[in-house]
Structure formats: structure tokens, C-alpha cells
Amino acid sequence: MPILSTQKLVKSFGGVHAVDHVDLAFHGGKITALVGPNGSGKTTFINTVTGILPMDGGEIHVGGVVMRRMNPADVAAYGITRTFQNARLxxxxxxxxxxxxxxxxxxxxxxxxxxxxxxxxxxxxxxxxxxxxxxxxxxxxxxLSYGQRKLLEIARAVSMRANIYLFDEPFAGLFPETIEVISDILRTLRDKAASVVLVEHNMNLVRELADYCYVLDGGKVIAEGTPDYVLKQPQVIEAYLGK
Amino acid sequence: MEYLIHIAVLVCLYGILGLSLNLVVGETGLISVAHAGFYGIGAYVTALLLVGLGMNFFLAMALGIIASGLVALLISGVISRLRGVYFLFGTIGLNIIAWSIFLNWQSVTRGPLGIPSIPRPGIWGLDLYQNLQFLFLAAASLAIVYFISVFIKKSSFGRVLNSIREDEEATQIFGYATSYYKLAIFTIGAMLAALAGALFATYITYIDPSSFTINESIFIFSTIVLGGLGSSRGAVLGPLLLVFLFEGFRFAGFPSEIAAQMRMLAYGFALVLLMLYRPKGIWGTFRI
Incomplete structure (x- = not known):
């Protein structure tokens, strides 16, 4: 049973559905990657789940509780924590x-x-x-330098001792040594039965770390499965490279 | 000597105001210019209770502090939801409302006529008629407020205030109900400002609305920017320097008809230079 899931989650900006009736499920002891081209709705999804953006429809299920509205100050109480695309220290x-x-x-x-x-x-x-x-x-x-700032934000998230970690592009722009440190942290969290959600563009890292993968495009889920499987799907290749 | 004692009392009063406003602005990042309003509530409630009911000074002061705290609590329930410039405008409105009440609720405050003949406080049967005696009371009050300020700053509460100051949304993600923190520190700040108001009313022995205008709030704000936001030492140093700057102009030899304008000119220049060359103030830890 997933420890965090969404059902028909919607977030719109004017007439644009940035997250369009999305059903995702995240399990304990797994690293789940959220991938997709720029503007596909990955960060909006995380912002909506953590209450930074108010949801416009659907439900969030966490720890047996069904929510139609999430307040950022309540996120930690549900065992959820996150990092931001641009480190917010x-x-x-x-x-x-x-x-x-x-x-x-x-x-x-x-x-x-x-x-x-x-x-x-x-x-x-x-x-x-x-x-x-x-x-x-x-x-x-x-x-701090850019890389150190990223590390500090991840260290702060890990200190929360949450059940669900939402990491929004934690590896972007980092040196290989720093990437290795963060990868180890993610694996350790998985080994401790936490659910790790990883928004990432680097497909090699997704293949290396993720147990499961959702691909978003235009606010919708276009593929799901193991990283090797979804990254071979024609609709995924088309989303990244065009027709 | 009497004049120096007078200046020292003013430094103590503005030091209390600076320390209390620093908790709101410097530690929490809430740009408030309502402080003179709470200062005025403390002064008026204390003065009315002393003059009207002949109440004991400390009881009257305590009630003034509580009244100011209750007003802050009620109002901050609404304005603590505001952020940035919206919060600033909310506090401008607050100060204007408070000043208008002091001016227009004439049956209670006597409006522009003010409240005269406010008795000096007495402690253990000793009336503090001498300014030197009053200075000890003012200095002791400043020391207590300084201790409270440092106590808050060093607590986990203080660290959360700093976190709210820099990124309120991220602080909420850590599980903090930030509006309660803002409400609490705004109320504490208002109560400490009211303490300064009670001391001011009994020191000058006369109050009227002109002491609690938005200009006074801006002056208090300026003192903490000069001393350095986020620093308790700075919140005392700033008032000390600005009070001395203002008083020093009395001896600068300007003709009396332009002395006040020259003083304001120097004050304005000092603020512009400060923002250009030392935006953190003298001992500041926080840059707006």
C-alpha cells in the first residue's frame, strides 16, 4: 500500500492544467523518479502536494488520511518533507x-x-x-557555494526524519563527488523504508537510483514502470525529442 | 548635569523601544511602523489610570502593557497573515488609527489638550521626583528588556523567527505554524513598547497625541536600522547615537529658526549614507 498517493490531482494556472488529473503512488522503501521535459508539471506536482500551491481538484492520500486541501504547515505532521529546485536556505x-x-x-x-x-x-x-x-x-x-547550498538543504530535509522525502532536482549542476554523496543519502533513506520521490533530468541517475518511474508531459502521466522500461517507450522518447 | 540625565533617560526609553521593535523587524523581518501606536497605548492607559484613579504606578503600568498586548493580539490576528509591503501598509494604518483615537476620543484622552499632571512613579514610598532617581528606574527597565530580548534571541523561538524572516514558506514546510509565531512576537513587541510609554508618560508628566505619530514610529525604526537589525546591542546603540545627534544640534550654533530643520536634514543624510555604505547598520546581522 502506498504511503503517499494522489487521485485525480489538478492544479491549473488560468486555463492551463499544469497537473491534470494525476494519479501517482509512492511506496515506502522505494525511490520513485518523476521525470519529464521542462514544463511537464513535476515541480508543480510537488508544490501542490506540499501545499505551496493550493490544489484545484482531486485528493491526496497520506498515512490513511484523505485531503482535498493541504496547508504547508501541516506537511511535516504527515511525515512529508522536501527540498526545492533552487535551494531555499x-x-x-x-x-x-x-x-x-x-x-x-x-x-x-x-x-x-x-x-x-x-x-x-x-x-x-x-x-x-x-x-x-x-x-x-x-x-x-x-x-556557501552552490553545491554546498544543495548539500545543506538535503541535510536539513534528512534531519526532519520524515517518511516521505520529495527531492526536486537535487543533483542539478553538481560535481560527481557531490552527486555520489547525495546518492548515498537517498539510498540510505530507502534502506530505512522511507519513500523517496526524485525529480530528475539526468536519466543515467534515474536508471541507477530509481526503483520506479513516472513520466509526466503536459501535466499528465504518459508512462510508468521501471526506469529501463519507461525510457524506451515511444511516447516518452517523443515527449523528449519530438515527433 | 540635569540635562545629561535627561538625555540618558531618553536613551533608555528609546533603547526599550528599539529593542522591542528589533524583535519584530530585525529578528522576524516584519517591517512594522506601528510602534508609536503601542507606545502611545501604554502611555495613555498608564496616565489615565494614574490621573483618573490614583492607581499605583506599577499596577497602572502593568495594565497599560496588558492593554497594548491585547490590542496587538487582536490586530495581529488579521495582519500577521500579510507579508512584506502589505504588512508594512497594515502597520501604517494601525499607527494612524491609534493616533486618531488619541486625538479624537476627547472625552477620555482630552484630544489635543493632552493629559497633564501625570504623577511621577513611587517605589516603596519613595517618589521619583528627581530625574536621577527616575534614570535608575529607566535604566533598570532597559536592562530587563535587554535581558528579555537576548533570552528570546537565544531560544529556539528566536531561531524560528529568523527563519520566518528569511523564508516563511520554507519555515512552514518544517512544520511551524508561522502565523502564531508572528502573532506572539508582534504582541511581545507591543507590550514592551507600552512599558516605554508608561515610563515616558510619568517622566514627562504630560502626554498628547503629537508624541505618538507615524513620524515617531519612523524615528524608532531608524534607530534600529542605524544600530543594526537583528542585534540587541545595535538596538540600544542606534537610539543612543540618534538621540545624541539630535541633542548635539542644539549646540551647533545654528540660528534658532533653522536649528530644527538642520537637525532633520542631518538625520535624513545620516539615513541615506547608512543605506548606501552600511545597509546592515553598525552591528546588524540582518540585511532587509
Whole structure:
């Protein structure tokens, strides 16, 4: 049974259906790739599922709950977290604080009287060491390089200890060494039974990492199956290369 | 000496205002120019209770702080949903509404005539008639507000405020109901501003609406931009420098008919130069 699925999900901009009655299902312990040409609706799908964009129709099923409206502040409570196509860090605070902010108390009063503890620091330290940013922990996030920013955003998402991770183009523009670090993180999450959703353009990485693949075009699902299978389908080749 | 004590009291009062506004603007990124409104609510409620009912100063001050907090709580329920420039315009409206009430609710506030003969506070039977005695009260209040400011800044709550300041939507994705955080800090800021208002009313012993205009809010805002947004030290340094700049012009030798204009001119130049060459302010950690 999928831990996250959508039924007839719709998101429109004016008369354009960016996500057009889409049924997708994501299972625990799997990496599921969302691929498709630019403008096919991948990022819009993720933004709609996480409440960044209000949905215009359909349902989201998560953890046995059916939702027709998703609030961004409720996403974490359903065990969902995400990264963004362009890393959205808390720029003018330290790298360490960028991690601590997701480890500490959510309740207003609880947060007011809470100081981060040695346990919080240990958890933040572990993930920062894993992505190679421990030495940069006291620098403001705005001073990091592009690749480091991507790594920090992924580290922050992983610190959420969610069940469902939505990664929007985590490998875009990165060096092979950094790609390997992120690939390892994705595999580790899968091994821990999390559901990993990967929006990606690099088909070699999709083949290497994904267990299942959906191909979107024009807001609709045009193919699904294992990466090797879907990437050979004529409608997929046509979507990427044209007739 | 008496004049220096007077300036020191003003620095303490503006320091409290700066620290409280910094929590809203510098730590949370909510560009508010409603602070003089809450400052005024604290001043008016305290003054009315002292003059009308002869209430104990600390009780009157506490009620002034609570009144300001309740107003902020009610209003921020609406305006905390706003972002950026929309929030700014909401707070401009708030300050105008507060000022209009001070001016026009004449049966209570006496309108432009103001409230005279506000008694100085008394502590343990000791009336603080001397400015030096009042300075100790003002300085102690500033120290308490500074402690509160640092306490908030160092808490997990403070870190979430910084996160909201930079990217509210992403902060929500981490599971934070950001509107509650904005509501809480706006209310705390308003309550601390009301403390400064209560002290101001009893120090000057007279208040009228002219002390709580939008210009006053902009001046308070300017002090924290100068000192540096997101810095408690800066929120005290900024008022200190601007109060000294303003007062220093009294001794610059300008003819009395243009002295006030020259003072405003220098204030304006200082802000333009600051934005050009040091947009983070002197000790700022945050750039708008």
C-alpha cells in the first residue's frame, strides 16, 4: 500500500492544467523518479502536494488520511518533507542553525523556553559531517557555494526524519563527488523504508537510483514502470525529442 | 548635569523601544511602523489610570502593557497573515488609527489638550521626583528588556523567527505554524513598547497625541536600522547615537529658526549614507 498517493490531482494556472488529473503512488522503501521535459508539471506536482500551491481538484492520500486541501504547515505532521529546485536556505543565519531549526520544538511556548541541547548539537553535527559541511557550521548559509547550498538543504530535509522525502532536482549542476554523496543519502533513506520521490533530468541517475518511474508531459502521466522500461517507450522518447 | 540625565533617560526609553521593535523587524523581518501606536497605548492607559484613579504606578503600568498586548493580539490576528509591503501598509494604518483615537476620543484622552499632571512613579514610598532617581528606574527597565530580548534571541523561538524572516514558506514546510509565531512576537513587541510609554508618560508628566505619530514610529525604526537589525546591542546603540545627534544640534550654533530643520536634514543624510555604505547598520546581522 502506498504511503503517499494522489487521485485525480489538478492544479491549473488560468486555463492551463499544469497537473491534470494525476494519479501517482509512492511506496515506502522505494525511490520513485518523476521525470519529464521542462514544463511537464513535476515541480508543480510537488508544490501542490506540499501545499505551496493550493490544489484545484482531486485528493491526496497520506498515512490513511484523505485531503482535498493541504496547508504547508501541516506537511511535516504527515511525515512529508522536501527540498526545492533552487535551494531555499535560511540565508542570514549559520549553517548549524539551519539544521537546528528543524530539530527543535514546534510549539510556540515550548520553543520560547527551549535552548538547543547537546543532543540537538550531536544530531546536527552528525548530518553536517555526513555531507561535509561541519567545518562550515559557523558560516552564514549565504556564504556557501552552490553545491554546498544543495548539500545543506538535503541535510536539513534528512534531519526532519520524515517518511516521505520529495527531492526536486537535487543533483542539478553538481560535481560527481557531490552527486555520489547525495546518492548515498537517498539510498540510505530507502534502506530505512522511507519513500523517496526524485525529480530528475539526468536519466543515467534515474536508471541507477530509481526503483520506479513516472513520466509526466503536459501535466499528465504518459508512462510508468521501471526506469529501463519507461525510457524506451515511444511516447516518452517523443515527449523528449519530438515527433 | 540635569540635562545629561535627561538625555540618558531618553536613551533608555528609546533603547526599550528599539529593542522591542528589533524583535519584530530585525529578528522576524516584519517591517512594522506601528510602534508609536503601542507606545502611545501604554502611555495613555498608564496616565489615565494614574490621573483618573490614583492607581499605583506599577499596577497602572502593568495594565497599560496588558492593554497594548491585547490590542496587538487582536490586530495581529488579521495582519500577521500579510507579508512584506502589505504588512508594512497594515502597520501604517494601525499607527494612524491609534493616533486618531488619541486625538479624537476627547472625552477620555482630552484630544489635543493632552493629559497633564501625570504623577511621577513611587517605589516603596519613595517618589521619583528627581530625574536621577527616575534614570535608575529607566535604566533598570532597559536592562530587563535587554535581558528579555537576548533570552528570546537565544531560544529556539528566536531561531524560528529568523527563519520566518528569511523564508516563511520554507519555515512552514518544517512544520511551524508561522502565523502564531508572528502573532506572539508582534504582541511581545507591543507590550514592551507600552512599558516605554508608561515610563515616558510619568517622566514627562504630560502626554498628547503629537508624541505618538507615524513620524515617531519612523524615528524608532531608524534607530534600529542605524544600530543594526537583528542585534540587541545595535538596538540600544542606534537610539543612543540618534538621540545624541539630535541633542548635539542644539549646540551647533545654528540660528534658532533653522536649528530644527538642520537637525532633520542631518538625520535624513545620516539615513541615506547608512543605506548606501552600511545597509546592515553598525552591528546588524540582518540585511532587509
Amino acid at each position: 535560511i540565508q542570514q543565519i549559520s549553517v548549524l542553525d539551519n539544521i537546528l531549526v528543524v530539530l527543535t520544538e514546534r510549539n510556540v511556548w515550548g520553543a520560547l523556553f527551549e535552548r538547543h541541547t547537546a543532543l540537538h548539537l550531536e544530531k546536527a553535527g552528525n548530518i553536517l559531517k555526513k555531507v561535509g559541511l561541519w567545518e562550515k557550521r559557523n558560516e552564514n548559509a549565504e556564504n
